[in-house]
Amino acid sequence: MRRWASFPTTRRSARLQARLSRAVSTVKIPPVLRASTGGEREVSAEGSNVGEVLNSLADRHPDTKGQLFGEDGALNRYVNVYLNDEDVRVLDGLETAVKGEDTLVILPAMAGGR
């Protein structure tokens, strides 16, 4: 792989790059959002960064959009999103790059102990 990288772009590596940029990630859906995803607990979504992945989720399940994003398009403050185990706010926020096989965890505040 390393040797290929030094070669000029071939049709094959261009295809590979295109596929990487359309990486498919897993998004873990919290219980409070599952009504908006038809009960699914995990959803696959495409995108090269956190914002794209979440928008792709919102395109497929429109009810999640208003719960994830404010009117200005920013992530709602009562929703935390983690790329694998790290809060995306300490990374590059919605711009944080996402690779295939990454997992995004959406974590809205929960209460309930009874």
Add this chain to the structure above:
Amino acid sequence: MIRRAKEQITEVDPGEIHDLLPDRNGTVVVDVREQQEFEQSHIPGAKHVPRGHLESRIEGAAGDKAARVVLYCASGNRSALAARTLQEELGYENVESMTGGITLWKDRGYDVEVPRSLTAEQRERYSRHLLVPEIGFEGQMKLLDAKVLLLGAGGLGSPTALYLAAAGVGTIGIVDDDVVDLSNLQRQVIHTNDRIGMPKVDSAEQGIQDINPGVEVVKHQTRLDASNIMEIIEGYDVIVDGVDNFPTRYLLNDASVRLKIPVVSASILGFDGQLSVFAPYEGPCYRCLYPTPPPAELAPSCGANGVLGALPGIIGVLQAIEVVKLVTGSGEPLIGRLLLYEALGTTFTNLKLRRDPDCPICSRDPGEISDEEMGVFPDYEAFCAAAG
């Protein structure tokens, strides 16, 4: 025989030993009585070597055979025999026996040290803890001294209370204003069928006493609010939070940061649970994680929600374990981390939580947090009405 022994050894008056305190000038004072006698009381700073173990253990207490060694027992007889053994058989050069033993010492009004120990019943009850190096005698003593407050004797509070009681947590406080209902029994395992209708604090107290009558239960049959929270939580070492609504979570967070009390926080819904330890100024607080509450439609905390009966079992017991770790100082508590458990897929996910340098509460000194700021939250009635 005792008389003969006393003729062969040197005796010393308790007053002379007393005057050597506190540093004793290198004199080693050894109590040669049995374990139980030593545990009841002994001369401050005395080493303990029961006479039956003199030969095998004296070197651990007095390694230098030229040093001055003063032995004592209850009345001066056993120590005379022991002194002769040290002198004649073990080669100690400067041995004395204290006349009158600890009895005369006490009669003179000199101080004794009463060491803390477990009763025979406690040694048996907590024997499996005593065998774990991370807990052991020291850890068990810390548990017995600990004061833990449970917010709610419900789904999470039930297993937590039972295991903390079994573990020997000395004082367990319970805040709950509810009564036991038939619909609770699917998961609230501290309550029983024949206690339906009984206040939960009373039912939980009975459940705790049935497992461990040594636990002191402090009942707070009320709801936490801004007017009573400081008074209720002050003095507890750890708070276990299983409250079912956001306003109380924020209020609790603010008050616990102000009093620097760690909170083992958890919540459950359906087949999902989450858990974290909010240790003020050591890790993030609840407001670092969620500076603003979710809108009512995303906050299923106002009405009844379904939950798998066994789910609060696993999450509540995880809380109990975090409490034991905090109290005994063992392991790495779940500070700055959040654990998600998803029962349908059987997955555990660990997430990193970070302190918010701009946190409205824990970025400031506890003394700066005013009463007015605590638990600031949209009107709860309106909040839940909007949730429908």
